[in-house]
Amino acid sequence: MLLPILQERLQAAVASALPDADLSRVLVRPCTNATHGDYETTALMGLAKERKMNPRQLATDVQARLDVADICEPVQISGAGFLNFRIRSETLGRVIASAARGDHLFVVKTTRPRTVVIDFSSPNVAKPLHVGHIRSTFLGDCLARVFRTLGHRVVTDNHIGDWGTQFGMLLVGWSDHLDTAALAADPIAEMERLYKLVNARCKEDPSVRDRARSELVKLQSGDPENLAIWREMQRLSQVQFDNLYTRLGVQFDVTLGESFYNPKLAGVVAELEAAGIARASEGAVAVFSDGTLPTKEDPLLINRDGEWQANPFLVRKSDGGFNYATTDLATLEHRFNTWAPDEILYITGGPQQLHFRQLFQTYRRWRPGFTARLEHVWFGSILGSDGTPFKTRSGETVKLNDLLLEAEERAFVIVAGKNPDLPEAEQHEIARRIGIGALKYADLLPNRQSDYVFSWDKLLALTGNTAPYLQYAYTRTRSLQRKGGERPDLASLPDSLPLVAREELELARHLLNFGFTLEAVTSDYRPNFLCNYLYELAGRFSQFWENCPVLKAEDPATRTARAALCEVTSRVLGTGLNILGIETVERM
RNA sequence: GCGUCCGUAGCUCAAUUGGCUAGAGCUUCUGACUUCGGAUCAGAGGGUUGUAGGUUCGAGCCCUACCGGACGCACCA
Numbered sequence: 001m002l003l004p005i006l007q008e009r010l011q012a013a014v015a016s017a018l019p020d021a022d023l024s025r026v027l028v029r030p031c032t033n034a035t036h037g038d039y040e041t042t043a044l045m046g047l048a049k050e051r052k053m054n055p056r057q058l059a060t061d062v063q064a065r066l067d068v069a070d071i072c073e074p075v076q077i078s079g080a081g082f083l084n085f086r087i088r089s090e091t092l093g094r095v096i097a098s099a100a101r102g103d104h105l106f107v108v109k110t111t112r113p114r115t116v117v118i119d120f121s122s123p124n125v126a127k128p129l130h131v132g133h134i135r136s137t138f139l140g141d142c143l144a145r146v147f148r149t150l151g152h153r154v155v156t157d158n159h160i161g162d163w164g165t166q167f168g169m170l171l172v173g174w175s176d177h178l179d180t181a182a183l184a185a186d187p188i189a190e191m192e193r194l195y196k197l198v199n200a201r202c203k204e205d206p207s208v209r210d211r212a213r214s215e216l217v218k219l220q221s222g223d224p225e226n227l228a229i230w231r232e233m234q235r236l237s238q239v240q241f242d243n244l245y246t247r248l249g250v251q252f253d254v255t256l257g258e259s260f261y262n263p264k265l266a267g268v269v270a271e272l273e274a275a276g277i278a279r280a281s282e283g284a285v286a287v288f289s290d291g292t293l294p295t296k297e298d299p300l301l302i303n304r305d306g307e308w309q310a311n312p313f314l315v316r317k318s319d320g321g322f323n324y325a326t327t328d329l330a331t332l333e334h335r336f337n338t339w340a341p342d343e344i345l346y347i348t349g350g351p352q353q354l355h356f357r358q359l360f361q362t363y364r365r366w367r368p369g370f371t372a373r374l375e376h377v378w379f380g381s382i383l384g385s386d387g388t389p390f391k392t393r394s395g396e397t398v399k400l401n402d403l404l405l406e407a408e409e410r411a412f413v414i415v416a417g418k419n420p421d422l423p424e425a426e427q428h429e430i431a432r433r434i435g436i437g438a439l440k441y442a443d444l445l446p447n448r449q450s451d452y453v454f455s456w457d458k459l460l461a462l463t464g465n466t467a468p469y470l471q472y473a474y475t476r477t478r479s480l481q482r483k484g485g486e487r488p489d490l491a492s493l494p495d496s497l498p499l500v501a502r503e504e505l506e507l508a509r510h511l512l513n514f515g516f517t518l519e520a521v522t523s524d525y526r527p528n529f530l531c532n533y534l535y536e537l538a539g540r541f542s543q544f545w546e547n548c549p550v551l552k553a554e555d556p557a558t559r560t561a562r563a564a565l566c567e568v569t570s571r572v573l574g575t576g577l578n579i580l581g582i583e584t585v586e587r588m
Numbered sequence: 589g590c591g592u593c594c595g596u597a598g599c600u601c602a603a604u605u606g607g608c609u610a611g612a613g614c615u616u617c618u619g620a621c622u623u624c625g626g627a628u629c630a631g632a633g634g635g636u637u638g639u640a641g642g643u644u645c646g647a648g649c650c651c652u653a654c655c656g657g658a659c660g661c662a663c664c665a
Contacts, residue, residue, distance in 0.1 A: 029604060042607055079608045080645050161665070284663050302661060303590045317663040324665050351659055353592060418627065446601065449593070451658075453600070462627045464613040472627055479625060520604055532602065542628060551624045
């Protein structure tokens with residue numbers, strides 16, 4: 001909020017002191033260590049180093065050209081050449097007052113909106129959504145919300161697995177073993193049963209495998225009967241997807257499965273071959289290195305036993321079929337042509353890093369005019385308490401549906417225990433929000449690239465860095481609103497609120513950094529920055545709440561200022577949780 | 589073998605272009621308490637950031653080597 005102003009003034013001062021300086025690197029940020037001030041820049045040390053100047057001398061020079069007296073206390077120089085800014089409490093009071101009036105929420109929308117396509121979740125038809133989908137789903141949904149909050153255009157695209165080799169087996173299962181009653185009761189479970197059954201038969205009996213293959217060929221060549229079954233499987237799966245996404249509050253702008261791109265795959269390969277990018281190899285068609293990248297960075301080369309060898313990207317299998325590389329290229333082409341994005345994000349697990357490096361490199365060779373940013377936003381695994389991938393006790397994949405049910409049940413026990421007088425329906429609704437919120441928060445809190453250990457006790461804990469703690473802090477911010485009569489009037493606030501107590505000032509300073517935090521999330525695709533920001537906000541609010549009585553404050557101006565801080569904290573906390581995809585509750 | 593990622597307090601995790609004194613929670617111990625409002629707050633303990641070097645005014649972060657771990661490496665996605 002104030003940060004962009006300080007940064008602009010700093011850049012002007014630097015431009016006058018060093019006309020050739022690269023201003024895009026002259027940045028202001030919140031102080032990492034509050035003893036030095038509220039904001040700082042480390043840019044001058046870097047600039048001085050490049051020019052072999054004395055950094056303290058440069059800092060002194062820039063300080064003399066810098067005019068921020070309307071916002072800050074006198075600017076300080078510290079250490080090797082830091083510039084430290086401390087916001088005047090009168091300025092803080094003014095920003096808080098304007099936020100309380102509803103003029104802003106410490107977020108400046110971008111003046112240069114980008115179009116960002118986000119590819120996430122990507123479940124498979126005829127299979128249940130499971131624990132392996134949750135990080136992609138939560139991360140993608142959260143990033144979409146952050147980009148939108150900052151004013152960017154977002155297209156969320158669910159790239160459903162609806163066209164793979166598994167359908168050959170499913171079609172055999174459908175004709176040989178379908179239990180229509182079971183299908184009616186739980187379609188996903190029945191389809192999963194069919195798949196497993198036929199898969200096992202294939203391993204024992206080659207004739208079954210041949211049948212699966214021929215059913216798949218029939219399907220892919222447009223056989224009406226198989227197509228009808230396939231459509232039914234799709235429809236039944238979509239019901240499951242819709243149900244779960246509704247419960248999670250996750251929305252997609254478009255849902256285009258792999259089958260959508262099927263008609264284009266042959267053309268993709270033909271074009272790549274015609275352009276000399278792909279060629280036949282061992283019966284398949286593959287893309288090889290063109291040698292333009294340094295060997296160590298080339299995703300199409302691999303070092304085996306001390307020798308650099310081809311590490312090709314296969315776009316057509318030796319049996320003539322296409323694989324996900326081909327589909328991904330066609331998908332990229334479609335997104336490029338349809339939305340002209342500035343940025344495309346793929347939210348998938350870490351093991352796919354090589355695939356995406358190969359994909360991006362191949363596409364850029366195919367379409368040299370393509371300049372958008374392509375990012376593989378990858379994440380680590382969810383582990384059980386034994387440190388191996390999270391499974392059920394019997395070793396099966398944990399289904400998302402079961403996970404949500406258990407979260408809601410466990411939260412219900414807590415809510416009913418803490419608040420037995422609430423009507424049961426309300427307890428259930430609160431438990432739903434707490435349970436699912438806890439699951440999401442536990443997933444978004446760790447750095448996405450690290451694996452994390454799943455623990456019910458930890459994610460539903462009422463203390464520590466958890467969703468329930470934040471949701472509880474939110475209910476505390478709301479308790480004033482319920483005391484209608486005694487509430488100070490926020491409609492007619494003075495231009496600046498008197499902020500005096502240490503806790504008031506620290507809370508106010510932290511509120512100001514909401515927008516900065518959201519930008520940090522988008523630049524590294526890391527929602528954990530927002531989690532930690534909100535946790536710290538809740539902490540500062542609690543300190544304020546303990547030490548700064550609102551309704552009991554003697555002075556009316558103090559009462560108003562504190563009520564405004566509560567109100568603004570409430571909005572930031574509520575908005576922040578909402579951006580994480582977490583619903584708030586009024587009481588819990 | 590090669591590649592990617594990781595190794596931070598007893599445990600689970602943070603650490604914002606390399607920045608000033610590496611922070612939280614859990615656990616342990618102590619304190620506040622007939623509360624506007626304790627699912628809270630305050631305080632204490634706990635660290636050679638895997639090891640050894642290097643670059644830098646400054647390194648958890650960058651470079652090199654080594655140790656330990658996860659994952660990937662031609663027709664699954």
